[in-house]
Amino acid sequence: MTANAAADSSFELIVIGAGPAGMAAATTAADFGCSVCLLDEQPTAGGQIYRSLSRAGPTNRVNGDSGAWKNTAGKQAIEILGKAYFSGLPLIEKLSAANVHTVHGACVWHVGLNGEDGVVTYSRQQHASRISGRHIIIASGAMERPMPLPGWTLPGVLTAGAGQILLKTDGLATDNSVLIGTGPLLYYFATQLIRSGCKPKALIDTGNGVNRTAIRELLPVALHYYRPLLTGLSMLSQIKRAGVNCYSGASAIEILGDSRASGVRCHYTGGKQINIDCDFVFMHDGVIPNTHISRSLQLRHQWNSVHHYHEPAINDGAVSSQSNISIAGDGSGIIGAEASAQHGKLASLTALKSLGYDTEGQSKNRQRQINAVGRARQFQRFLARLYPPLITTEPVADNTIVCRCEQVTAAEIKRCVELGCTGPNQTKAYTRCGMGPCQGRYCGLTVANIIARESNLPAETIGTFRVRSPLKPVTIAELASLADTPPTHTQMTTATHTNDDSR
Ligand SMILES: Cc1cc2nc3c(=O)[nH]c(=O)nc-3n(C[C@H](O)[C@H](O)[C@H](O)COP(=O)(O)OP(=O)(O)OC[C@H]3O[C@@H](n4cnc5c(N)ncnc54)[C@H](O)[C@@H]3O)c2cc1C
Structure with a gap:
């Protein structure tokens, strides 16, 4: 109902x-x-x-608009998005x-x-x-997981999840793209782009290939999940068969461009540098x-x-x-x-x-x-052991915008640590990071990681932004409309919140 x-x-x-x-x-x-x-x-x-599955239907065609994004109409949704989507x-x-x-x-x-x-x-x-x-x-x-890189706020840069949302909701895909990051969703999205007729120019993995220790330790459990493992292997072979250029062990990644993304530069395994022109960059660093x-x-x-x-x-x-x-x-x-x-x-x-x-x-x-x-x-x-997030292997470059809402850079957060900030809530007071419309959802973890790295403290001791309502932006009219609802006195719970530096 x-x-x-x-x-x-x-x-x-x-x-x-x-x-x-x-x-x-x-x-x-x-x-x-x-x-x-x-x-x-x-x-x-x-x-x-x-997402949008009830609208897609297994036999519907994916419809889309054109422009920079390629209309994938004419292909069956199931052909592009795969059987798992319809399950x-x-x-x-x-x-x-x-x-x-x-x-x-x-x-x-x-x-x-x-x-x-x-x-x-x-x-x-x-x-x-x-x-x-x-x-x-x-x-x-x-x-x-936020993946702050120099240039990640340029038009033309999206997360792989956002790219997938466009595909699921509007049947839109784009070619001339580069995928960077790590994790199963990055590879899954690459295969969906290939099936939609928009083969990515390159897939640049920030991981270093197979982590043999993880495989040895956790293989017995992983084997219980042989189906997703087989799906993973099939994704790798689809990407290879399609001829996508794949690189691993990427570091020092920069998204290039003045008014919009025009390419990606990075080093990959063995210290070699690549420079790839593209119109779109899809990033993903796990969930x-x-x-x-x-x-x-x-x-x-x-x-x-x-x-x-x-x-x-x-x-x-x-x-x-x-x-x-x-x-x-x-x-x-x-x-x-x-x-x-x-x-x-x-x-x-x-x-x-x-x-x-x-x-x-x-x-x-x-x-x-x-x-x-x-x-x-x-x-x-x-x-998680196979696909470690970038933040665990590389520091965030100084010129990277960390808080997109308030345009605060990594250098500013590092300066806060120099001045004695020990937790994210103090940096909020110094720089306004975490105070914009997303309420710290996208910068919180990065800020905590920078503080941990700069102050040489274990990440678990750093704490998180204190989250307050409204959790999402609301208008005055919406607040006023609450008067139509029977009054309810609300109060917050008093359970303890560990590692909170705001007290
Ligand atoms: C962008 C993205 C794409 C993904 N794509 C895939 C994929 O293709 N294949 C795959 O195997 N896994 C995918 N995953 C992982 C997958 O989503 C999860 O494993 C699975 O969906 C988790 O189910 P869930 O019910 O816990 O949460 P979700 O499926 O994430 O559902 C959570 C719901 O909560 C709602 N919600 C959140 N906050 C609020 C709020 N404040 N008010 C109202 N509603 C709210 C959201 O709208 C959402 O519908 C993806 C994850 C992400 C983040």
């Missing part, structure tokens, strides 16, 4: 995010007769991986048939607590609404959990030294340090789409139990889900 606006304002369960985790959580709860509201800022369900259809169909109050286009910008209840405020079509729920599941997924909502609630988070990111601390049932708030899917630490759906179900069953539903009959499923999620986390550790 899809709602135009939330007619009811009170639910037993609120799920934020309609990706695999959120869809599975919401439909599992609905199966038990629980009143559940599912919110997502996208116009259709599917999350990142199955999300059953989840989406189940959701549309379920008794779930689903609000699409709902951008959540505040989550708080009112006594025992969670309170969620969101905007939709310039109107803000506030709803309450006895339990909240945050399934806000992942985002791409990290989107923790903006969980951090705004000051839930407990921990540093994951294998993945090099902060993740929320949750128990086996996906419950956070606040008993009526759970975190499922990639937002809890990267686990991939299949395990995210399992994790969503698991989070839902745990929440249902605490809401008083009889979930005894599900105990076998619950154990299966816990095991599946555990294996997925180990597989992701394997991938």
